[in-house]
Amino acid sequence: MKHIDSKTHTRGQSTYVDDIPLVEGTLFGAVFDSPSAAGSIIDLNIESALQMPGVVAILTWSDVPGVNEIGNIFPDEPLLAEGSVHYMGQPVALILAETESQARAARAHIKIEIAEEKPIVDARAARAAGQLIHPPRTFQLGDTEKAWAQCAHIFEGRAESGGQEHLYIETQGAYAIPGEYGGVKLFSSTQGPTQVQKATSRALGLPMHLIEVDVARLGGGFGGKEDQATPWAVLAAMGALSTGKPVKLVLHRMDDMRMTGKRHPYDSDFKIGLAKDLSIVAFQVQFHQNAGAVADLSPAVLERTLFHCTNSYSIPNVLATAWPCRTNLPPNTAFRGFGGPQGMFVMESAISTAAEALGVHPSVIQKKNLLQEGSQFPYGQKASQCHAEHCWQEAEEAYQLEALRSEIQAFNEKSPLVKKGYSLMPICFGISFTKTALNQASALAHIYLDGSLGFSTGAVEMGQGVNTKLVQVVEKTLSLRRAKIKVETTNTTRAANTSPTAASAGADLNGKALEKACLALRERLLRVASSLLKKPQDQLTLKNETVYCQGQASQLHWEDLVAAAWERRINLSQQSHYATPTLHFNSETNRGEPFAYHVYGTAITTASVDLVRGTYTVDKVQVVHDFGESMNPVIDRGQTEGGIVQGIGWMTMEEVIYNEKGRLLTNALSTYKVPDIYAVPKTLDIKFLKVEGHSLAIMKSKAVGEPPLMYGIGAYFAIRNAIRAAVPQKPMAYSAPMTPEKTLLALYGPIHQEQSQGLSEKAIN
Numbered sequence: 018m019k020h021i022d023s024k025t026h027t028r029g030q031s032t033y034v035d036d037i038p039l040v041e042g043t044l045f046g047a048v049f050d051s052p053s054a055a056g057s058i059i060d061l062n063i064e065s066a067l068q069m070p071g072v073v074a075i076l077t078w079s080d081v082p083g084v085n086e087i088g089n090i091f092p093d094e095p096l097l098a099e100g101s102v103h104y105m106g107q108p109v110a111l112i113l114a115e116t117e118s119q120a121r122a123a124r125a126h127i128k129i130e131i132a133e134e135k136p137i138v139d140a141r142a143a144r145a146a147g148q149l150i151h152p153p154r155t156f157q158l159g160d161t162e163k164a165w166a167q168c169a170h171i172f173e174g175r176a177e178s179g180g181q182e183h184l185y186i187e188t189q190g191a192y193a194i195p196g197e198y199g200g201v202k203l204f205s206s207t208q209g210p211t212q213v214q215k216a217t218s219r220a221l222g223l224p225m226h227l228i229e230v231d232v233a234r235l236g237g238g239f240g241g242k243e244d245q246a247t248p249w250a251v252l253a254a255m256g257a258l259s260t261g262k263p264v265k266l267v268l269h270r271m272d273d274m275r276m277t278g279k280r281h282p283y284d285s286d287f288k289i290g291l292a293k294d295l296s297i298v299a300f301q302v303q304f305h306q307n308a309g310a311v312a313d314l315s316p317a318v319l320e321r322t323l324f325h326c327t328n329s330y331s332i333p334n335v336l337a338t339a340w341p342c343r344t345n346l347p348p349n350t351a352f353r354g355f356g357g358p359q360g361m362f363v364m365e366s367a368i369s370t371a372a373e374a375l376g377v378h379p380s381v382i383q384k385k386n387l388l389q390e391g392s393q394f395p396y397g398q399k400a401s402q403c404h405a406e407h408c409w410q411e412a413e414e415a416y417q418l419e420a421l422r423s424e425i426q427a428f429n430e431k432s433p434l435v436k437k438g439y440s441l442m443p444i445c446f447g448i449s450f451t452k453t454a455l456n457q458a459s460a461l462a463h464i465y466l467d468g469s470l471g472f473s474t475g476a477v478e479m480g481q482g483v484n485t486k487l488v489q490v491v492e493k494t495l496s497l498r499r500a501k502i503k504v505e506t507t508n509t510t511r512a513a514n515t516s517p518t519a520a521s522a523g524a525d526l527n528g529k530a531l532e533k534a535c536l537a538l539r540e541r542l543l544r545v546a547s548s549l550l551k552k553p554q555d556q557l558t559l560k561n562e563t564v565y566c567q568g569q570a571s572q573l574h575w576e577d578l579v580a581a582a583w584e585r586r587i588n589l590s591q592q593s594h595y596a597t598p599t600l601h602f603n604s605e606t607n608r609g610e611p612f613a614y615h616v617y618g619t620a621i622t623t624a625s626v627d628l629v630r631g632t633y634t635v636d637k638v639q640v641v642h643d644f645g646e647s648m649n650p651v652i653d654r655g656q657t658e659g660g661i662v663q664g665i666g667w668m669t670m671e672e673v674i675y676n677e678k679g680r681l682l683t684n685a686l687s688t689y690k691v692p693d694i695y696a697v698p699k700t701l702d703i704k705f706l707k708v709e710g711h712s713l714a715i716m717k718s719k720a721v722g723e724p725p726l727m728y729g730i731g732a733y734f735a736i737r738n739a740i741r742a743a744v745p746q747k748p749m750a751y752s753a754p755m756t757p758e759k760t761l762l763a764l765y766g767p768i769h770q771e772q773s774q775g776l777s778e779k780a781i782n
């Protein structure tokens with residue numbers, strides 16, 4: 018089945034926040050944001066802006082009726098700046114006017130005087146200044162100190178990866194309509210409706226039951242709307258309650274890019290030790306996470322970096338420490354992979370460092386150290402139903418790695434101006450929220466008198482296809498046709514206390530809750546069928562919208578069964594709740610079983626580098642991926658392709674640049690380069706590993722939203738390996754994205770002291 022919204026998307030009929038028909042009297046909001054990255058507010062003058070045509074009100078922190086605070090994990094984030102500012106783009110005031118252009122015009126007339134302080138924009142500088150969101154966290158396995166003595170080779174180095182703009186096509190936005198009893202209904206483009214409801218409740222001083230949040234779908238989220246849809250929704254609600262009018266607040270692209278946080282840049286130091294046979298004996302790493310000005314989701318992102326710091330490898334001695342560094346940048350936030358990609362990039366850089374120094378291709382070390390059944394992760398959980406080697410071997414065979422190797426070698430020997438390189442990128446990604454409590458979901462299903470069914474869950478559709486998968490769950494459990502099934506919007510009055518749709522767990526959690534609801538309805542209906550047909554219930558099943566008895570179709574059709582159930586006063590509605598079993602994690606000891614299961618896979622990537630221009634193409638990405646038993650290969654393939662291209666973008670061309678004043682220089686699509694169709698590899702093959710699915714995955718079909726992004730890391734190393742074919746010995750930093758500028762510098766630039774350290778072997782034997 019295709020995505021259920023394919024047709025309405027194509028016709029432009031799908032509804033997003035900006036498409037909601039406006040209620041008479043709607044006001045439009047514009048946010049005035051801080052022009053400085055750090056300092057105290059000496060004066061804020063809104064007088065002349067208030068006189069501008071159409072302006073109805075301008076709200077500042079002192080107008081916040083409840084608590085001026087929207088922080089989720091830590092309460093460290095004011096809704097509107099109060100006394101001081103901590104990043105450029107921080108919301109200071111909300112302007113409400115009769116039209117959007119009037120609100121934006123008035124914005125230019127607000128005057129702010131700030132006693133500026135020197136901003137910190139760099140994570141290491143923040144650590145040095147003692148600016149941390151919370152104390153560092155450490156994951157430890159074995160004893161690295163003892164282990165170094167057993168190593169034949171030890172290498173140290175540094176690896177940096179940059180930020181990434183989410184670039185959801187639909188920008189952040191919300192529409193708030195004041196309601197009865199002092200409440201408000203909010204249409205929000207959010208991955209976390211409950212989070213919006215909770216933050217609105219606190220800021221407005223209203224009980225949660227007076228706030229209804231409704232989400233039809235998002236034009237993309239990618240993590241950027243897990244927490245950062247909240248301020249705009251709360252501001253719209255505040256405007257609505259303070260004026261008594263509906264308020265619409267939708268950010269323009271450049272406002273969105275300037276005001277919202279992105280993927281966290283990381284700057285890390287590693288040390289890797291290998292035995293003579295190239296097995297990795299010890300790995301030590303210090304991650305410096307550039308968290309931005311407030312916590313947002315950084316503590317959770319940081320934790321996932323630690324969970325994935327050994328990627329798909331079994332390493333007996335690990336010491337990984339992560340520093341959440343507070344800087345004067347917009348709060349960096351969730352982004353597909355949630356810190357995992359940043360961790361894996363450092364692991365791959367460490368392996369590459371060792372390989373280059375030892376004169377082997379990195380894949381030799383990678384293959385030697387792949388996870389095996391029962392291998393222990395640095396957080397105690399053991400790999401089970403582990404397909405790391407299986408995926409690797411399949412990829413080697415299916416894509417003829419040996420032939421590719423010689424082909425590339427032969428090409429490079431003959432080609433003076435273009436060099437090719439290849440890389441392997443195995444991945445292992447844990448599925449579940451690492452905060453155990455978030456691994457719950459609920460579903461509400463109604464069968465109507467005509468036999469059609471509508472259901473609600475906490476899942477938010479953002480293009481990833483979760484609604485389509487949910488429809489499939491109903492189809493399968495109740496044998497209903499697609500046309501009889503309606504997915505309702507995600508709404509806090511129908512699915513309460515929901516987790517955000519994130520961590521790739523949306524389909525698993527909400528799907529399992531919905532499956533439970535449908536099974537309960539089926540059980541009740543088959544009980545009715547049993548009395549109507551006078552057959553034991555355990556002989557009855559539903560198939561093709563008909564009751565079957567021992568494999569034979571009866572005369573009892575779905576509609577008649579539903580009608581008969583209603584006559585007997587049987588409940589045709591069901592609410593069900595699901596909580597993933599088996600999960601536990603102790604964040605004091607950093608031990609437990611945080612994940613329901615892991616997703617595995619291997620990508621082989623080939624790239625060509627133009628030695629004259631420094632440009633490159635990622636020619637081929639060929640993947641063997643563990644989908645479990647895919648319930649929807651069309652969607653799963655789409656998620657994999659999209660994730661890979663987004664990962665390639667992060668690793669090769671998307672460059673978020675702030676200057677030393679904390680100003681975003683790459684603030685528009687003219688200065689920030691995202692992959693387009695020409696950046697997509699000409700060959701993008703995805704093979705589905707043939708395996709038995711995991712029972713904790715919905716219909717045994719594994720979560721697919723985030724893991725494929727990390728194949729994009731392979732593009733970085735394929736390009737690097739191509740550069741290596743031209744300059745085998747030249748010191749070269751591990752610094753992503755590998756832009757054409759960096760490629761030229763790697764080929765012809767001066768050698769920095771710091772870079773050369775990455776290659777110096779500190780052998781002790």
Ligand code: MTE
Nearest residue numbers: 237238239353480481519520521522523722
């Ligand atoms: N795919 C599309 N088209 N748009 C998105 O915004 N978000 C990704 C991924 N795939 C996203 C996407 C992220 S960050 C996550 S966590 C998952 O989808 C969330 O959905 P799921 O839990 O249903 O997989």
Ligand code: MOS
Nearest residue numbers: 240352353519520
């Ligand atoms: Mo996805 S980064 O977990 O929203």
